[in-house]
Amino acid sequence: VDPEDTLTWSLSRGLFRNHPDFRVLVAHQGREALHLLKEESIDLVLSEVKLPDFHWLDFLEKVVHLSPQARILDVGCGKAYLLYELKKLLPQAQIVGFDLSRHALAEAKPEVKEQLFIHHAQDPYPFGDQEFELVISLGTLHNLILPDLQAALKEIERVGKNKYIMVESYRDDQELFNLQCWALTCQSFFSHHEWIWLFEHLGYTGDYEFIYFE
Numbered sequence: 449v450d451p452e453d454t455l456t457w458s459l460s461r462g463l464f465r466n467h468p469d470f471r472v473l474v475a476h477q478g479r480e481a482l483h484l485l486k487e488e489s490i491d492l493v494l495s496e497v498k499l500p501d502f503h504w505l506d507f508l509e510k511v512v513h514l515s516p517q518a519r520i521l522d523v524g525c526g527k528a529y530l531l532y533e534l535k536k537l538l539p540q541a542q543i544v545g546f547d548l549s550r551h552a553l554a555e556a557k558p559e560v561k562e563q564l565f566i567h568h569a570q571d572p573y574p575f576g577d578q579e580f581e582l583v584i585s586l587g588t589l590h591n592l593i594l595p596d597l598q599a600a601l602k603e604i605e606r607v608g609k610n611k612y613i614m615v616e617s618y619r620d621d622q623e624l625f626n627l628q629c630w631a632l633t634c635q636s637f638f639s640h641h642e643w644i645w646l647f648e649h650l651g652y653t654g655d656y657e658f659i660y661f662e
Contacts, residue, residue: 517541520534520543523589524546524587524591569596572603577607589636597646602650602651610655614658623661640658643658
């Protein structure tokens, strides 16, 4: 799901080239995607965060079918503004988040601050298997070196029934240069094709999204 034709074409071509048995469907708006989800059996959804006709949180709720009392974990939550928005969207949800930055957690909204704690994404999570209906991690995992990235993905996969992560990536040499210049904490510089291969190799089965420095 992406409003840009060039990106949907590139991803579709890459997926089909690596997996010729895949059937790839493309939508350019959220409502178009929701119609396809009703009409077709879909195993994996890849979506741009900024959709022209949907707030992405509303779209995520409809795609994942979160229950009102869903348990939601944010890995690398920062100031937990996303968890705050999710709590407004699903008032009965049980939200949990962690980050390595004490400063970020100190700046969190009072409504969610008690559900946050200091923790590293690559360390074992103090939760049971499949404990969360949704685990999200936005803009965090590319800051890990490969062994730590493997450990974090393993834990996300273990504790979450549904997973959604976003990482920084690149599609050409210029975007790689921009990424190297601007993403000062990034440790894993992978193209979107390499990320997809890595997810499959490490057994990650959730949804994912890439952002680029154009």
